[in-house]
Amino acid sequence: MPLANAETEVLIVGGGPVGLTARALLERWGVRVLLVEKHRQLSPFPRSRLVNVRSMEIFRQLGLAERITASAFAPEYGRIRFRDTLYDRDFATAAMVGVNAPVPESPALGVVTSQDRLEPTLLAAAEAQMRFGAELIDLAEEAGGVVARLVDHHHGDEIQVRARYALAADGANSTVRQLLGIDTTGPGALGGVTTVVFDADLHRWCARQPAGVYFTAHGSFLPLYPEGGWAWFAPTPQDPARADWPGLVSRALGPAAEVRVEVLRVQHWVMNAFAAERFRHGRILLAGDAAHAIPIIGGMGMNAGIADAHNLCWKLAGVLRGWAGASLLETYETERQPVAHQTLRQAVANTQLLLQVQNRRLNQLQRREAAPDRVELPWSERYFAQLGLVLGVAYHSDAVLADGDTPPEPPAGGTDYVPTAEPGHRMPHLWLRPNNSTLDTCGERFTLLTPDPARWERQALASTRWPLGIEALPREHIDFCGLRLHGALLIRPDGHIGARWRDHPPSDASLRRALTTITDATPS
Structure with a gap:
């Protein structure tokens, strides 16, 4: 119809x-x-x-x-492995932090x-x-x-x-x-890439050393689903319409390949880099x-x-x-635009780091040098040094009320994540109750997080124009949040801190004024 x-x-x-x-x-x-x-x-x-x-x-x-x-x-697939071919041993490996195992900074685990x-x-x-x-x-x-x-x-x-x-x-x-x-x-278009989705029995080379990505000198191999299926990523050849895709995948697997490759789908695309x-x-x-x-x-x-x-x-x-x-x-x-530019810079740097490892290894093999069994990666175990960029994003806008302190500068490239309750930052993960995080209080409302809910109740009742809830902050967390016994954090629905009062509210209208300012609402 x-x-x-x-x-x-x-x-x-x-x-x-x-x-x-x-x-x-x-x-x-x-x-x-x-x-x-x-x-x-x-x-x-x-x-x-x-x-x-x-x-x-x-x-x-x-x-x-x-x-x-x-x-x-499963979490053990939250790892990248570098090999000359898929059938060789790892010459380098790194964990995807926040994916391969839980991190104390979050109630969630990436996948x-x-x-x-x-x-x-x-x-x-x-x-x-x-x-x-x-x-x-x-x-x-x-x-x-x-x-x-x-x-x-x-x-x-x-x-x-x-x-x-x-x-x-x-x-x-x-x-x-x-x-x-x-x-x-x-930078714009970085080059053409082809994804080949295929079936093959690669179990004996990968089952004991699982990974989300296997980087090789001849393209990247990715397991697709827990029950099976693979993809191969490689630069698009000059004449893709005439390419022998099963043959290309087999050659990329390495001369030891003795498995049948069944190509299911092929997709050509362009790797872009812009904002x-x-x-x-x-x-x-x-x-x-x-x-x-x-x-x-x-x-x-x-x-x-x-x-x-x-x-x-x-x-x-x-x-x-x-x-x-x-x-x-x-x-x-x-x-969000500054985050996009920072993410773009980090991703371009990631690509350069990856090529640095692959090219160094390929040159050693082409010169028939005795390639070392292990290669030190040019990044830390923080998987391309992105945890700070993932959890450490800080917003500076009219929808954030600074509390007089100078917010710390984010580390260059988002290398490390340092939890902080400064306005503009993502609310740090703290357990309020079993299986209930500070981040679980966010969603379809603003949240006032305070060790003294009773003191703030009247202010909340005067702010019914906005979706708002009050949550008790256990006293063991108040120092970490930069609060005293009567202070409060106002958490936006997206989990970022909109305002902070270190101690009791300056006036009976403090919360209402903060919400009015953050949301650009017309006072009523």
Whole structure:
């Protein structure tokens, strides 16, 4: 049946992990959503492989963490291994921190899983409208909203959708970004890559030394699912249409290969590295690869996009429900664009580090040198030194109230994560009760975290305009949070600290004023 013209509050363009996460988050806020995806179904390709610890914290809030983990690899696959061929011994290895084992800084554990396993879980997490085979061809602002024109590929009809806001999550080649004429900055296209999905019995070489990625001199091998399946990533050959893909994969496996390779799918794509010059054009906002295309080394691109959605959706909900002013949306770009640039720099550095290891080893082999059994990696055991970038993001915007202290500068490249309760930072993970973290108190509300809930109760009752809850902070945590007995932290719905009062509130209107300022709400 042809699609009908529609009206909604938020139109999401793009049905990948970022668009699907935004759909689930907005539905939790009671926002009417329509998601459109030009393809007729979810992508069958594995694509992104790593759901990092911060993304799993977000999925924990959505009640999805257990389901995602159930279809993912066991934690011991949270490791990378370097080999000359898949059949050789490791000459180097490194753990994916926050994936291979729990870290004390988070209640969640990242996982290695393929995107085609993640997306169905995200799709089932919400009931908001989703239309496959609906391709955007035009998008423009109008008074009080946006109007989109789409083609229904199932029937060939053109349809029109009106929305209050539009969220573009339509990938690195974003139609929305191109329609708006938004330029990008950064290295751009780094080269063509081919993904070959294949079946082969590689058990005897990998079962005792599992990994999420095996880097070799002849491409990268990735196990796809716990029950089987593989992918090979390599530079796209000059004439891909005539390539002998089973032969190429077999040769990449090494001369000792004596297994049958059955190629199932082949996909050619371009590894991009850029960030959009703007993340917002009026009522249209960019997220994920539409806003920043991150090289795959280190697995940060999809995760950065999920964090974009987490930052943006509570702000959209606030504006649409009237407890936030429209200029709150300006803080989305202010907060997320610097993170995109830092993530991009780190991913490019990751790629250079990877090539440094591979090229050094390849040169040794080509010169027939006695290659050492072990090679010291040019990074620490923190898996491309990204834990600080994953958990240590700090926002500086009008949606954060500084408390007079100078916030510490983030370490260069996000090498280390130092938990802090400074405003703007992600709330540190602290156990409030068994299996209940400070991060679990966030979600569809602001949270006032205080060792003295009774003192703040009257202020909370005077702030009913905003979704707000009060949680008791155990006294053993108050020094760590920089509080005294009557102090409090105001945690935003995205888990970042919006304000801090070290001791008792300065006045009976302190909390109300803080919420008004953070959300740009008109005083009432």
